[in-house]
Amino acid sequence: MTRYAKRILEIVDQSDEHMTAEQLYLELKKTEPKVVQATVYNNLNTMYKEGLIRKLSLEGSPDRYDKIKKHDHLVCKKCGALSDMTFRDMTGDLERQLGEGILSYDLKVFYLCPKCREI
């Protein structure tokens, strides 16, 4: 694993911010000023394929990257705000219904965030 890859993984793992490739690039640049965007995209793609990071595809936003550690997401239907939450693990249930081949799952719950509910 290269210096860049290590650092990107570190940022993803330590932050709760669900950063886009662009945001990760800006963050990485703070410690590695010479890096370019393509490198960040390359590394993210590789690490995603290797199963080292999660990728979140959201409506109306570029892809976001997240730590692997199992957790679920709340998405505000109005403003798109994304936050973590933990619902009980459903792998067992899913396997019982679908067979043993399940790799992982993504649960996104849509709601109105406190801010958007006010308005």
Place this chain on the structure above:
Amino acid sequence: MTRYAKRILEIVDQSDEHMTAEQLYLELKKTEPKVVQATVYNNLNTMYKEGLIRKLSLEGSPDRYDKIKKHDHLVCKKCGALSDMTFRDMTGDLERQLGEGILSYDLKVFYLCPKCREI
């Protein structure tokens, strides 16, 4: 609701193919040869906001549109193939944990599709 919007909704509701805006445009063009892409995007956005259609954001693919009728999805981690499945409704469970404000949820289960498992 305009002629175009009606027809787009019809296509989305009747097909199981999780079409992209581009595919819907091509399909719509068969009966409405004068329509342009922007119209399809406009209509899809409007109908999405109104809750008439679902939008699926997938890794490595443009957004796809789907009928509202509740169902879940299987996604092949390797080739991205998308298919429908129905898992039990979790709205109640989710509300019990998170409160009453839940609008909907999206469950995507990753696996290896039959084709990709062979190889």
Place this chain on the structure above:
DNA sequence: CATTATAATTAGAATAATTCTAAAAGGGAG
């Protein structure tokens, strides 16, 4: 039915996100 207002559509430019390409640089094995 003519007139005005409102909304939808169009064409095409513009933007945003991501990938591609070919060349240059880096790092380890012998």
Place this chain on the structure above:
DNA sequence: CTCCCTTTTAGAATTATTCTAATTATAATG
């Protein structure tokens, strides 16, 4: 050090989507 393989780089290219302004269609009103 030299060779080979991988990563990075720069920038062009591609893809998906939105925006803008002009035009057309639809609906509402006198």
